Amino acid sequence: xxxxxxxxxxxxxxxxxxxxxxxxxxxxxxxxxxxxxxxxxxxxxxxxxxxxxxxxxxxxxxxxxxxxxxxxxxxxxxxxxxxxxxxxxxxxxxxxxxxxxxxxxxxxxxxxxxxxxxxxxxxxxxxxxxxxxxxxxxxxxxxxxxxxxxxxxxxxxxxxxxxxxxxxxxxxxxxxxxxxxxxxxxxxxxxxxxxxxxxxxxxxxxxxxxxxxxxxxxxxxxxxxxxxxxxxxxxxxxxxxxxxxxxxxxxxxxxxxxxxxxxxxxxxxxxxxxxxxxxxxxxx
Numbered sequence: 001x002x003x004x005x006x007x008x009x010x011x012x013x014x015x016x017x018x019x020x021x022x023x024x025x026x027x028x029x030x031x032x033x034x035x036x037x038x039x040x041x042x043x044x045x046x047x048x049x050x051x052x053x054x055x056x057x058x059x060x061x062x063x064x065x066x067x068x069x070x071x072x073x074x075x076x077x078x079x080x081x082x083x084x085x086x087x088x089x090x091x092x093x094x095x096x097x098x099x100x101x102x103x104x105x106x107x108x109x110x111x112x113x114x115x116x117x118x119x120x121x122x123x124x125x126x127x128x129x130x131x132x133x134x135x136x137x138x139x140x141x142x143x144x145x146x147x148x149x150x151x152x153x154x155x156x157x158x159x160x161x162x163x164x165x166x167x168x169x170x171x172x173x174x175x176x177x178x179x180x181x182x183x184x185x186x187x188x189x190x191x192x193x194x195x196x197x198x199x200x201x202x203x204x205x206x207x208x209x210x211x212x213x214x215x216x217x218x219x220x221x222x223x224x225x226x227x228x229x230x231x232x233x234x235x236x237x238x239x240x241x242x243x244x245x246x247x248x249x250x251x252x253x254x255x256x257x258x259x260x261x262x263x264x265x266x267x268x269x270x271x272x273x274x275x276x277x278x279x280x281x282x283x284x
Contacts, residue, residue: 021056036240081246112187115282129205129269147228153189215248
């Protein structure tokens with residue numbers, strides 16, 4: 001079973017996937033307002049036990065998916081983490097000694113099934129399919145060998161980017177990475193139980209059914225355990241924090257000429273064992 005956050009009839013809920021829809025459980029556990037609270041309490045097993053054998057409370061079409069963890073303390077994104085993606089920069093550096101990082105805000109994401117929003121200020125909306133991890137155990141200076149035990153769950157991310165705004169300044173990408181609802185996250189949280197769930201899985205991004213990005217986590221320049229260890233060196237990771245782990249080559253900016261997302265397009269990000277995050281595109 002997977003954990004979901006959703007809205008039905010204007011009311012936000014959390015619960016689990018169930019046959020034909022979702023089962024709301026938030027009303028049964030009022031002490032945990034959001035899935036972040038469930039994660040912080042170490043209560044994922046208890047929640048899944050409570051859902052065993054039960055039917056959906058809300059059928060597909062009667063609710064909308066929300067971002068699984070809508071209230072994280074921080075979302076940290078890893079850039080240039082696949083060999084072919086790094087090679088796009090043509091700087092002669094095969095593998096940088098340290099990972100590139102930047103921050104995104106929760107408001108810059110929307111849920112599964114909701115449109116990515118192309119802003120008035122630029123047509124250059126691009127996609128970046130990624131796997132995201134959600135921290136379950138807090139830690140500072142986490143040893144790499146212990147890092148995976150700090151993961152609570154996995155989800156998917158379309159790290160949508162406004163490309164020309166990434167280049168507005170010399171030293172940062174913040175402006176291009178944080179437009180409201182320019183990216184997506186979801187559809188759900190897959191509880192993390194063993195390293196094989198992320199060790200060598202395929203990550204694929206499709207636009208209108210065409211494969212644009214595809215690679216395997218085993219080819220990451222900085223594996224996920226290394227990401228957790230490095231990031232926790234300078235900041236304490238807390239339950240509900242999200243690390244977006246990097247995208248393969250093949251974003252629209254790398255076509256000649258570039259191919260930007262436009263209203264009517266459908267973007268799908270899929271990873272083995274996690275699922276498929278699907279979003280359309282709409283103008284603001």
